[in-house]
Amino acid sequence: MSTRIARIFQPGNPQTRIFLPDFWMKIVPTPKVGRERVPPNVVKFEISPQMSRHDVRQYLEKIYKIPVYDVRIMNKMGDITWSTPLDKNFRRALWKDEDKKFAFVFMPKHIKFEYPDMFEIDKIEEEIEYMKKQTSKVVDKGSMLYN
Incomplete structure (x- = not known):
C-alpha cells in the first residue's frame, strides 16, 4: 500500500511496517x-x-x-x-x-x-469591530480626564 520498495526477505528480519497510506x-x-x-x-x-x-x-x-x-x-x-x-x-x-x-x-x-468553518472571516471582522469600539471608549475616557 505504500510506494516504498519492500526489503528482500531474509530469515530473522523484522516485519516491514508501513505507516503512511498512498491514498488520499x-x-x-x-x-x-x-x-x-x-x-x-x-x-x-x-x-x-x-x-x-x-x-x-x-x-x-x-x-x-x-x-x-x-x-x-x-x-x-x-x-x-x-x-x-x-x-x-x-x-x-x-x-x-x-x-x-x-x-x-x-x-x-x-x-x-x-x-x-476554516476561514472564520465574519467572526474575525466582528472581533476587530469590537476591539475598535473598546479602544475608542478608552480614548474618549482618557480625553475626558485631561479636559
Whole structure:
C-alpha cells in the first residue's frame, strides 16, 4: 500500500511496517439546498481514483476511528474542451480534464457531520469591530480626564 520498495526477505528480519497510506481523501462541501444536498449523517469525499469502497471504509475506520454504515462511490467524467463546434461533431477533443471519483460515506443516524468553518472571516471582522469600539471608549475616557 505504500510506494516504498519492500526489503528482500531474509530469515530473522523484522516485519516491514508501513505507516503512511498512498491514498488520499478530501472532504467536499455539499450545498444546503438543491439537488445535491445530503442528509446530516452523510459526508462527501473526493478520493484517489485507485480507491474502492472497501478501501474508503477501512481508511476511515482504522485511521480516524469513524463508524461507517455504508459507502457509495460515484465516478465523474472530466470536462472536455472543444476548439470549435465542428470538433464536437467529429469528436476531436482539444483537452479533457482528469476524471474524479467521489465517495458518499453514510454514518449511523446519531452522528451528525458539520462542515468545518476554516476561514472564520465574519467572526474575525466582528472581533476587530469590537476591539475598535473598546479602544475608542478608552480614548474618549482618557480625553475626558485631561479636559
